[in-house]
Amino acid sequence: MERHPFARLFTVREANALIPKLSELLAEVARRRDELRRKAPQVEPALRASLFNGGGAPASEYGVEAYRLYLAVDVIRSLGLVLRDLDTGLLDFPHERDGRVVxxxxxxxxxxxxxxxxxxxxxAGRKPL
Incomplete structure (x- = not known):
């Protein structure tokens, strides 16, 4: 088995067992992502208009929401997974196959x-199990 940087490797069974929890976590990530996108147009003008006070309430609210998104993504990362795409929820599980990590x-x-x-x-290189 080759050396790898991952905290753990998943079997197919272990990965499948996480899907219900991951569906909930990804729904939270999507909510936070959408809230950031909703607030983004309000932040830019506030930041430009007030270079020295941090952007006021819009920037503060945006920062809080960005931190909430970070926390939601960090829960997924702490499980040992790689979140590849915030929009699709694409996840990779490190796995051993034929003595190598895939x-x-x-x-x-x-x-x-x-x-x-x-x-x-x-x-793009996905292969059936």
């Missing part, structure tokens, strides 16, 4: 993990 690949609304890919191939 990624099990999953994104909502897939019911279970059915594909994997080499680390350097990404989603």
């Amino acid at each position: 990624f099990l690949c999953w994104q909502p609304p897939e019911a279970e993990i059915t594909h994997w890919h080499e680390p350097d191939e990404g989603f």
